Amino acid sequence: MLADLDQGDHLLLERQDESQEGNWYIQALFRETNTYQLEYRDGVPAEHYQTQTVSQEKVLQALLDWAADKPAWREGFMWTNIGHWLTPAPEDEDDPTV
Numbered sequence: 290m291l292a293d294l295d296q297g298d299h300l301l302l303e304r305q306d307e308s309q310e311g312n313w314y315i316q317a318l319f320r321e322t323n324t325y326q327l328e329y330r331d332g333v334p335a336e337h338y339q340t341q342t343v344s345q346e347k348v349l350q351a352l353l354d355w356a357a358d359k360p361a362w363r364e365g366f367m368w369t370n371i372g373h374w375l376t377p378a379p380e381d382e383d384d385p386t387v
Contacts, residue, residue, distance in 0.1 A: 294319040334375035
């Protein structure tokens with residue numbers, strides 16, 4: 290499925306476990322620049338990370354290792370926490386338009 294992505298398409302794997310609250314997923318976006326944007330979330334928006342690579346093989350291995358719950362799947366990438374982009378500011382929490 291990863292090899293069949295067209296530019297602008299993405300692949301999403303989600304982990305569902307009733308004992309864990311929040312959203313647990315990893316996703317790969319094949320960008321228009323022929324690079325891959327890899328993101329994952331560990332439960333809450335504040336724990337959302339992103340990286341980019343040109344290597345389809347590295348993305349594939351990360352996806353497979355994440356799905357298998359292997360602890361070292363994050364290795365080999367420089368991750369940036371982008372949770373602040375996804376978490377409403379405290380003053381905006383009561384504003385339904387945000």
